[in-house]
Amino acid sequence: MTASAILSKTYKGKWALVTGASAGIGVALAEDLAAAGANLVLTARRVDRLEALAQRLQEQHGIQTRVIPADLADPAAPQQLYEATEGQGLEIDLLINNAGFGYLGEFLRSDLAFQRTMVDVNCAAVVDLTHRYLPGMVKRRRGDILILASTAAYQPVAYMATYAATKVFDRYFAEALAEEVGRYGVRVSALCPGPTESEFGQVAGSRKEEKRKYQPAAEVARLGLEGLVQGKTWVIPYSGGRIQVFAQRFVPRRIITKAAEKMFRPDTVK
Numbered sequence: 001m002t003a004s005a006i007l008s009k010t011y012k013g014k015w016a017l018v019t020g021a022s023a024g025i026g027v028a029l030a031e032d033l034a035a036a037g038a039n040l041v042l043t044a045r046r047v048d049r050l051e052a053l054a055q056r057l058q059e060q061h062g063i064q065t066r067v068i069p070a071d072l073a074d075p076a077a078p079q080q081l082y083e084a085t086e087g088q089g090l091e092i093d094l095l096i097n098n099a100g101f102g103y104l105g106e107f108l109r110s111d112l113a114f115q116r117t118m119v120d121v122n123c124a125a126v127v128d129l130t131h132r133y134l135p136g137m138v139k140r141r142r143g144d145i146l147i148l149a150s151t152a153a154y155q156p157v158a159y160m161a162t163y164a165a166t167k168v169f170d171r172y173f174a175e176a177l178a179e180e181v182g183r184y185g186v187r188v189s190a191l192c193p194g195p196t197e198s199e200f201g202q203v204a205g206s207r208k209e210e211k212r213k214y215q216p217a218a219e220v221a222r223l224g225l226e227g228l229v230q231g232k233t234w235v236i237p238y239s240g241g242r243i244q245v246f247a248q249r250f251v252p253r254r255i256i257t258k259a260a261e262k263m264f265r266p267d268t269v270k
């Protein structure tokens with residue numbers, strides 16, 4: 001069976017909740033799931049974008065959609081989101097914890113509120129949503145959870161210190177949970193992209209580097225979903241990233257960390 005046939009067999013007519021569905025990888029995940037016949041709950045802060053996406057996917061694929069705006073930096077948001085889907089009688093069979101953002105620059109000179117919010121959105125909201133939707137999946141003996149980590153989760157990254165640390169959290173959380181809940185028929189996977197075409201750099205305050213290769217978000221989304229349904233507990237969606245992560249095992253972490261510091265050092269730091 002082809003990967004797209006497996007996706008369709010798994011998700012056709014089921015409800016998927018995608019966080020961060022207003023841009024980048026979240027849009028691409030929603031597009032793939034809609035093509036597979038999944039019904040979608042789309043959430044993020046920019047409601048106009050969510051509504052336009054929902055309408056387009058409904059028309060293209062004849063699926064059902066719901067738009068529920070939420071700011072996941074608000075500690076009350078995951079519960080409100082959960083109550084909204086429960087209140088509408090939607091059984092969420094696929095939870096995608098995709099919303100997230102980064103910051104590139106010196107931690108010392110960064111805004112504390114921005115750093116705190118990064119931890120709230122990238123980590124706390126992921127734990128909260130997962131804890132709320134997991135029991136229903138276990139009860140039904142089926143369900144999937146995809147968590148966006150990053151290749152930044154494989155080593156400390158100076159000038160992205162908090163961001164990389166949040167992504168280690170996401171990756172370890174996903175991989176550990178996968179081992180806990182597999183016995184209940186629930187699959188969990190950490191999707192670990194490298195540089196991907198999206199609005200991430202703009203939000204993180206980094207300039208787009210012409211020499212750097214950015215992977216299309218559609219490719220990242222497709223490989224992440226395929227890995228999830230194939231039962232992979234983590235996916236690095238490009239060969240360069242897999243090679244880098246493998247090779248790093250043979251080099252002391254201090255050396256890797258120093259190399260990353262040189263690579264990401266802003267021009268303002270002498």
Ligand SMILES: NC(=O)c1ccc[n+]([C@@H]2O[C@H](COP(=O)([O-])OP(=O)(O)OC[C@H]3O[C@@H](n4cnc5c(N)ncnc54)[C@H](OP(=O)(O)O)[C@@H]3O)[C@@H](O)[C@H]2O)c1
Binds near residue numbers: 046
């Ligand atoms: N692009 C990359 O190179 C890359 C690499 C590795 C991992 N990732 C991970 O992939 C995920 C998606 O990022 P992306 O690259 O697609 O970036 P993006 O284009 O900037 O999209 C980020 C999404 O997260 C949502 N979001 C941000 N803050 C939020 C908040 N407070 N409440 C609710 N939603 C919020 C945004 O929606 P609103 O602004 O409308 O709320 C947007 O939909 C992130 O977890 C990121 O860490 C990205």
